[in-house]
Amino acid sequence: MTLFKLTRRAMLAAGAATAMALSPIMATAQTPPGVLIVGQIAEPKALDPAAVTAVNDFRILMNVYDGLVRYKDGTLEVEPSLATAWEISEDGTVYTFTLREGVTFHDGSAFDAEAVKFNFDRMLDESHPYHNTGPFPLAFFFSAVESVDVIDPLTVQFTLNAPYAPFLSNLAYPTGLIVSPAAVAEHGADFGRNPSGTGPFKFAEWRSKEAVVVEKNVGYWDGDAKLDAVVFRPITDANTRTAEMLAGGIDLMVEVPPVALSEFQDDTYTVHEQAGPHVWFLILNAKEGPFADKRIRQAANYAINKSAIVNDVLEGTAAVAAGPTPPAFAWAYNETLEPYPYDPAKAKELIAEAGAEGAELTFYVTEGGSGMLDPVAMGTAIQADLEAVGFDVKIETYEWNTFLGEVNPGLEGKADMAEMAWMTNDPDTLPFLALRTEAWPDKGGFNSGYYSNPKVDELLEAARVATDQDERAALYQEMQTIVQEDAPWVFVANWKQNAVTSDRVSDFALQPSFFLLLDDVAKN
Amino acid sequence: MAGYILKRLLSAIPVLFGISVIVFVIMAMIPGDPATAILGSYATPENVEKLNRDLGLDKPMVQRYFIWLGNMVQGDFGRSFSLNRDVLDEVLDRFGATLILAGTSFVLCSILGVAAGVVSAARQYGLADKAITFAVLLGISIPSFFLGMMMILIFAVKLRWFPVSGMWPIYGARDVPALISHLTLPALALAVVATGVIARLSRSAMLEVLRQDFIRTARAKGVPERAVIWRHALRAAMVSIIPVLGVQAGFVLSGAVYIEMVFQWPGVGRMLVDAILQRDILLVQGGVVFVAACYVLFNIAVDVAQSLLDPRIKT
Numbered sequence A: 001m002t003l004f005k006l007t008r009r010a011m012l013a014a015g016a017a018t019a020m021a022l023s024p025i026m027a028t029a030q031t032p033p034g035v036l037i038v039g040q041i042a043e044p045k046a047l048d049p050a051a052v053t054a055v056n057d058f059r060i061l062m063n064v065y066d067g068l069v070r071y072k073d074g075t076l077e078v079e080p081s082l083a084t085a086w087e088i089s090e091d092g093t094v095y096t097f098t099l100r101e102g103v104t105f106h107d108g109s110a111f112d113a114e115a116v117k118f119n120f121d122r123m124l125d126e127s128h129p130y131h132n133t134g135p136f137p138l139a140f141f142f143s144a145v146e147s148v149d150v151i152d153p154l155t156v157q158f159t160l161n162a163p164y165a166p167f168l169s170n171l172a173y174p175t176g177l178i179v180s181p182a183a184v185a186e187h188g189a190d191f192g193r194n195p196s197g198t199g200p201f202k203f204a205e206w207r208s209k210e211a212v213v214v215e216k217n218v219g220y221w222d223g224d225a226k227l228d229a230v231v232f233r234p235i236t237d238a239n240t241r242t243a244e245m246l247a248g249g250i251d252l253m254v255e256v257p258p259v260a261l262s263e264f265q266d267d268t269y270t271v272h273e274q275a276g277p278h279v280w281f282l283i284l285n286a287k288e289g290p291f292a293d294k295r296i297r298q299a300a301n302y303a304i305n306k307s308a309i310v311n312d313v314l315e316g317t318a319a320v321a322a323g324p325t326p327p328a329f330a331w332a333y334n335e336t337l338e339p340y341p342y343d344p345a346k347a348k349e350l351i352a353e354a355g356a357e358g359a360e361l362t363f364y365v366t367e368g369g370s371g372m373l374d375p376v377a378m379g380t381a382i383q384a385d386l387e388a389v390g391f392d393v394k395i396e397t398y399e400w401n402t403f404l405g406e407v408n409p410g411l412e413g414k415a416d417m418a419e420m421a422w423m424t425n426d427p428d429t430l431p432f433l434a435l436r437t438e439a440w441p442d443k444g445g446f447n448s449g450y451y452s453n454p455k456v457d458e459l460l461e462a463a464r465v466a467t468d469q470d471e472r473a474a475l476y477q478e479m480q481t482i483v484q485e486d487a488p489w490v491f492v493a494n495w496k497q498n499a500v501t502s503d504r505v506s507d508f509a510l511q512p513s514f515f516l517l518l519d520d521v522a523k524n
Numbered sequence B: 001m002a003g004y005i006l007k008r009l010l011s012a013i014p015v016l017f018g019i020s021v022i023v024f025v026i027m028a029m030i031p032g033d034p035a036t037a038i039l040g041s042y043a044t045p046e047n048v049e050k051l052n053r054d055l056g057l058d059k060p061m062v063q064r065y066f067i068w069l070g071n072m073v074q075g076d077f078g079r080s081f082s083l084n085r086d087v088l089d090e091v092l093d094r095f096g097a098t099l100i101l102a103g104t105s106f107v108l109c110s111i112l113g114v115a116a117g118v119v120s121a122a123r124q125y126g127l128a129d130k131a132i133t134f135a136v137l138l139g140i141s142i143p144s145f146f147l148g149m150m151m152i153l154i155f156a157v158k159l160r161w162f163p164v165s166g167m168w169p170i171y172g173a174r175d176v177p178a179l180i181s182h183l184t185l186p187a188l189a190l191a192v193v194a195t196g197v198i199a200r201l202s203r204s205a206m207l208e209v210l211r212q213d214f215i216r217t218a219r220a221k222g223v224p225e226r227a228v229i230w231r232h233a234l235r236a237a238m239v240s241i242i243p244v245l246g247v248q249a250g251f252v253l254s255g256a257v258y259i260e261m262v263f264q265w266p267g268v269g270r271m272l273v274d275a276i277l278q279r280d281i282l283l284v285q286g287g288v289v290f291v292a293a294c295y296v297l298f299n300i301a302v303d304v305a306q307s308l309l310d311p312r313i314k315t
Helices: A002-028 A055-064 A113-124 A167-172 A181-193 A238-247 A258-264 A294-303 A306-313 A344-354 A375-388 A400-407 A429-434 A454-465 A469-486 B002-029 B034-042 B045-054 B061-073 B087-122 B127-141 B144-158 B176-210 B213-220 B225-263 B268-277 B281-309
Strands: A035-040 A069-071 A078-080 A083-088 A094-099 A145-152 A155-160 A201-207 A211-216 A229-234 A252-254 A269-275 A278-284 A318-320 A360-366 A392-398 A417-423 A489-502
Touching: A035 A055, A035 A238, A055 A201, A055 A211, A055 A229, A069 A167, A078 A083, A078 A167, A094 A113, A113 A145, A113 A155, A113 A181, A201 A229, A238 A252, A238 A258, A238 B144, A238 B225, A258 A269, A278 A294, A294 A344, A294 A375, A294 A489, A306 A318, A306 A375, A306 A489, A360 A375, A360 A400, A375 A392, A375 A417, A375 A489, A392 A400, A400 A417, A400 B034, A417 A429, A429 A454, A429 A469, A454 A469, B002 B061, B002 B281, B034 B045, B061 B281, B087 B127, B087 B176, B087 B225, B087 B268, B087 B281, B127 B176, B144 B176, B144 B225, B176 B225, B213 B225, B225 B268, B225 B281, B268 B281
Parallel strands: A035 A229, A035 A252, A360 A392, A360 A417
Antiparallel strands: A069 A078, A083 A094, A094 A155, A145 A155, A201 A211, A211 A229, A252 A489, A269 A489, A278 A417, A278 A489, A318 A489
């Protein structure tokens, strides 16, 4: 039959095409040794540390650049990096850094005090010739810096307009990483695609929407990396990222969805977990409505079954939060704090005492967003818990950007509670921006629930100007106790960041900073 | 004919103008601005205002629209802030990848769809017809992104015949065999639904034609069945099949958005989704106008092809 002849021919052709297609796969199924392939969650915006804001971009940047200081391995405590030592003036406003000698950028130019000055002036001084290579959205981390002065080629001095204790940790944050002035001069606004730093890996290639490739920086001041190269692949779809890991297309996968963790239980894979400086909470509207009463705010903390949320909804990828400060800030965390227990009876008692039975609550929930974990499922679980103690909870769901536009200007007149999550680099950041009276939305802060306690304000102001770490720690610990008792938020979860590596990868560990440091990692 | 083509091209101008207005207004109206998207948790009113100023978004809407339109007419689509790159460069790169994917899919679904329709019609109510009709129903009913995920699980994760995602190998040659191995799964997943639609419509178009007198005449004068079906009947049926192909080309192009997400194909659909989530206004606007222009041009080409095939259509 003629018709069948045609199909047979077509099948032959299809077979030939398939055979042709299969031949290269066999060759590429195994990723090469010494080259680590990382499954990232998105395409980076730019490889210019001053211009980016996303953790996803930081994961690449931390391997290409160094800052004056960095976090000590496995902690959130600052240690020397490009600066070997520093002195802080008595009044806490002048920081003098001694720089490491003999360091060069990947483009061959020298790292010195002029380079440091160039970096901060570029970000902060609107008249700087390269200020137009921005915008620099996180430049306000250094808004306390009044001037940066070169004392000699290896000494640089920062003068602040007021004592500002988080300054050092901000320098350890990616926004403080040092870029090559020569490369900025050469590439201008395209520097973000032609980066040059001093880090353990140097930039090799950026194939848009496919991969960013970095190669070993031979002669790195802190010892050569063990890997020859790292390839960062943007794989935005979490299911596809999981499939790539299972198929051997990537060696390391970050942000494994909780439901996919069970796929990686056998010996071929290692699942890594690390709690970080993250807190997931509910902002309660303390200005009006039922939550204006402290007892009702406490009742909400008792009513919500946080263990069920972290274990069942989040499949163990988070821990129950006790207060406003994540335990990852070990030095500033108040160890004596116990999370509010799950106690619906106690919650009902408090509600009855305050006469708020059956109160109606409007609850803002987001569909997703940075650090928000699984906000819809978590919101639904929270709604159920609150209804079980007699509230009438109405959920309103918004897309992330819209959600921020509703929540950041304040909840007054709109809602009683809203989901929120923060990842920060210093224990100062979140409470200072979201718990002080001076941080109410109309004053430009993030205290969207209008919490106000003069004692907390006082402690936070004092901690900000104290330069001694032990003194700061004591102030933060006292603040945590008061805030937990006042319950301006429902403290829900601290996210444990996770990653999976294949059995070819060794010496990998996640950092509490949520950065991805690859200079000690090896792959066979 | 040249006059007809010119007339159609001129009529595309108001369409494109309308699209530029719509996409601009939508991007201006949707809640959430680029500065909030960039700053995330750090979006204080003060920071947002400064960043909007740096991004040139503090000017009035009408003024921004005409600046954008004026630049675009001169070929300057602006700079994407989320990628730090010229919008046109990015769109052209991404569009090339989408054309390869959607083009392959379109060729696949046209050939397979028409062939299946013809075979079905020629063997009406026969075994082949029933099998094809069943397969077509199945194909139309499966959402392409789900099919894509299942194909990844079976052919990439379990059998390891094909790579999971991407367009090129991370290491190794960027040659045609490498491209085919990356293209096979997404192109098939994308083609399935359109193949089904085309097969159904081709079948009924063919049945219609096969009932007509000239077919009976052709058979009566002893033309071989193969020639009756593939030459006489199919040519007549193509007049009603081609517009369907035109519409399906649009579906394949828009369906590419899902498939590009699932297979992480570096195409224009995935670019637009990312750009919308990041509120990268210029990239969304430029991308949409560009894709719309291509779609309009493609439809003009289909109309022209149809008028060539069917002299009854006035030019």
